[in-house]
Amino acid sequence: MTETILTLAQKLGVDVTAEGIETAEQLAQLRNLKCRYGQRYFFSQALSSGAALAFILANPQW
Known part of the structure; x- marks a missing residue:
């Protein structure tokens, strides 16, 4: 789901702020x-x- 939202936003030229980052692993994935x-x-x-x-x-x- 996250990848789909980011791909759509990038294609639309919209910046995305990921909410709820709590671990280094989550940050790396993003x-x-x-x-x-x-x-x-x-x-x-x-x-x-x-x-x-x-x-x-x-x-x-x-």
Whole structure:
């Protein structure tokens, strides 16, 4: 299902944000499917706007 959604979005020129990434394996699978954006607890718990800005400016890499 995920692959189908990503393929359709890519053909339509639409960006997709994968929701619910909780493990490195899930992130790897999404990267293999060329999904460029993702969110959830693998990256960070919910943050205030100030904490989110500080997190982004720290430029973490996965």
